[in-house]
Amino acid sequence: MSALSDQLVTYAILAYLVAMISHAVEYALGNARAVSVKTAAPARELVGAGAGVGGAGGPVEAPAAPASTAPATPAGNRPSRSAARAALAGRIAGWVTALAVVLHLGAVVTRGVAADRMPWGNMYEFVLTVTFIGAAAWLAVLWKQPSLRRLGLFLTLVMVLLLAFAELKLYVQVTPLMPALQSYWFIIHVSTIIFASGIFLLGVVPAAAYLMRAGWEQGRRSFPYTLARRLPAAAGLERLTFALHAFAFPIFTFAVIAGAIWAEAAWGRAWGWDPKETWAFISWVVYAGYLHARATPSVKRNVATWISILGFLTMLMNLFGVNFFFTGLHSYAGVS
Amino acid sequence: MTTVDDRPAAPPAPRRRVNPVLALLRNSWRQLTSMRTALILLFLLAVAAIPGSVLPQRGVSPEKVNQYFVDHPDLAPRLDQLGMFEVFGSVWFSAIYLLLFTSLVGCILPRARDHVRALRLQPPAAPKRLERLPQHTVLAAPAAADPEAIAAVLRRRRWRVVVRGNEVSAEKGYLKETGNLLFHVSLVAVLLGVAVGSWYGWHGNRLLVAGEDNAFCNTRQQYAEATLGPRVDSADLPPFCLKLDKFDAKYLPSGQAAHYWATVTVDQPDGATRTAGFSVNSPLRLGSANVYLLGNGYAPILKYTDRYGRTQTSTVPFLRTGDANATEEGVAAFPDANVDPKTGQRAPDQQVAFDGLYLPTAPESAPFVASQFPEERNPAVVLAAYRGNLGLDAGIPGSVYQLDQRQIDNGKLKQIGNKKLGVGEKWTLDDGSTLEFVGTKPYITIAVRYAPGQMLMLGACVTLLAGLMGSLFARRRRVWFRISPPEGGSPTHGSSLVEAGGLPRTEHPGFADEFAQLVAAVSDDGRSDGRAREGVE
C-alpha cells in the first residue's frame, strides 16, 4: 500500500506537470483581451417588462453577451483560431488537473490505509494532504468560475514544486502514532488545520496573481507584471483571494481552538506558547490583520493582499521553520 | 471620553475654548480606536510574539534558558533585561495587547450603540429614483401587486419589512454587525478568561513512584516545581492525596509506545477514597484540580549493606536519557552509609553513591550502554560505585539525579569499580559492603493543575466562532418595492406597475441572483421560488 501511495504521488506530480504545460500553451496562445472578463460571477442582466416574457417568468435573466470576448476577434480568423486552440489547451489543462487531483487523493488514501490511521502523522503526509486540499478546492473554484482558469498555470506550478519538495526532502516511511496523538481531538485539530492550510495555500495563488495583474493594469510593464498580461482581471482575483481567506479563517480559528482543547487534555494547559502555538497565534493575528485591512477603506487593496501573503509565510514558517529549527512539544511532525 | 465637567464652569464660556488637554485626550482616543491603529497593533502583536518562539522561554523550557545563559554569557543577561525569556509576560508584550484591547473596547462600545439603534430603526424609505440603484427592475403583471402581499413574501424570507403607503422597504443581514460585535466582545471575554486563570490558577509538577511509601499529598512543598497565581495562597490548595498503584504501558514491536495507563488511589478532600485511572490524553479530573500524565519511567530498588552490616534500601527514579528504548540514568546516594555503630559518628569520607544507567532490556552481551526495548524484558543496572565525600553538606543545592562533579574532580569522591547487575544480583565491593539490585518500581511524572477561567474561555470561543461566521458570511442589503397605479398606455396594459430596487450595503457578489429570485417570488407570490435560479451557472 505504501509503495502504491508513493507511485501515485509520482503520477500526480506528472499529471500536474502536464496540466501546467497545457496551461502554459493556453497562456502562450491566448489573446489577452479574451480573458479579461469583467467579473468572476457571470454577468447577467435583468430584462424587465420590456422583454415581454410575461406570465410566470416575469423578469427574465438573459446572459449578457460575452461582451469582453467579442472584441477579441477583430477581423479575420487567425486570432480566433488561436483563441480556440488556447481554450482547448486550457480545457485539457483543467481535465488533467482533475485527473491529477484524483491520483493525489489516491495517494493520500493509500498512505492512510498503509499506516492504518489518518494520513497526517508527519510533515510529509501533512504536505501531501494540504496540497490535495488546495488542488481539490481549486477544482471547485474552477467549476464555479471558469473564467479564472488561467490561474491554473500558477496553481499547478505550486503543486509540482511542493509535491516534488515533499517527495525529495520530507519523505519518511509509514509509522504509527505515538500515544500523545491518539485522541479524537487530534483528528479534529489536525484535519481542520490541514483543511484551512490547503485553502490558504490556494489563496496565495490569486493573491500573487492579483498583485502582478494590478500592477499590469496600472501600466507597469516590467518583469513580474508582464507575467500577468493574460491573467483574469485584477478585481476578480482580489475577490477570490478574499473569498478563500474568509472561508479558511474561521476554520483555522476553529482548528486553533480545537488544538487548545487537545493540549488541555494532553499537557494540562490549553495554551503554553510552545513554538508551534506561538506561530499559530502569529498566523492567526496576521490573517485577522488581513481581514481588517481589507475592511478598512484607507488601506489599499494591494497592501491588504500583501498581508495575506505574509500570513501564508507565517504558516510556512510554522510548518517548516518550527519543525526544523525549534523543538517543542509538537514533535510529531518531525522529519526524522 | 467627552467632556464631563462642563457645568461648573458657570460663565457662558464660548463653546470654542476647548480645554487643550481634553482635546488632546479626545484626539488620542479617536486615534487609538481607529481601524488603522487596530491594524498596526495587531501587526505589532504578531511581531512581538516572534522572539517568544525563537528564544527559549522560562515558562516552556527553563532548562534551555539556563543553557542559553551558559552558551551566550554576554548576550543572555541583556536579553533577560528586555524580558526576552518571558516574552508573553513582558511589559512590552502586555502593553501591546492591553492597548489593542483598549482600542477594541473603544471600538465596540460606540458600534454596539449604533447597532442597537439601527436594530430599532425601520428600514429607510425608498430613494426617489429606484432605477439608480445597483439592482433595479420593473415587474410586469405581478401576482402580488399590493404592498401587504409583497411585504408578506419578504417576511417569509426573513426580511425586516415596513410598508409606507404604496412603498415597501426591507432590509436584511443585521447579523453581519451583530456577529462582528459578538466576535469582538468574545475576544475580550477570552482575555478575561486568561486573566482569571492566571490570577486564581495554580499548577505544580512532580514525579510519583508507585507504592504506599511514595504517595503524595497536595501541598506546595511536595512539588518539584509549583506556580501559584497572585491571588492563590499555599493554604488554598485543595487537600487530596495520590498514590500510584500501577502503571501499564504497551509497546509496539518497534518500541514505539502504544498505550499508557496509570492507576491511582485518590484520597479526596471530603475523606472519600477511590481508585481512578488516567492517561496521556485523558487526565484525572478531580474537580478541584486536574492531574495530567506527562511521562513515566522505572525506579530501580537498590539495597546497600555497608561494612558494618547495616542495610539501606533506596528506590530512586532514574530519568530517561531520551532514547527510544527508555534507557535511564540516575544516582543512588547513601550519605549515611558506613556510620560506625559504636561511635554513631558519620564518616564524611565514607559516604557511598552509585551512578549509572538502568536498562529495561539489557543486551545479552557488552557493551551495556543502551536499552534495547522500552519494556522490562531483561532489566539491569550498570553502575559505578563511588566512595568519599558526596559534598551534600556544602550547602550547594545538588541535583538528586547527579553526583557533584566537583567532589570527583578534587579527589574527595573516588570511583571504586563498576558492574552490571541483573535483578537479584549482588555486588560485593572492595570493603566487603554489598549492593543488591532488588527490582524496580514504575514511576510517572505528573502535572497537577487548576485552571479556572477555562470554561469562560471555551464559551467565549464558541461565541467567537459563531460571531465570526455571522460577520464574514452575512450580508447587509436593502430592497424596495414601489407600486404605481396603472396608467393608460403603459407596457403593463392597465395593471399596476411594480418597480423594485436593491442595494447591497456590503460586498455581495451574489446579490444580483438574490434580487432576481426575490423579484421572481414577488411577481408570482412565491410560487416558483426555484425557477429563477435556472441559468445561474
Ligand code: HEM
Ligand atoms: C484584538 C484584536 C482584534 C482582532 C483579533 C480582530 C479580528 C477581526 C476579524 C477577524 C475581523 C473579520 C471579520 C469581518 O470581516 O467582519 C474583524 C472585523 C472588524 N474589526 Fe476587528 N479585531 C480586533 C480588534 C479590533 C479593533 C480594535 C477594532 C476597532 C478599531 C476592530 C474593528 C473591526 C471592524 C469595524 C470590523 C468589521 C470589518 C467589516 O466591515 O467587515 N477590531 N476583526
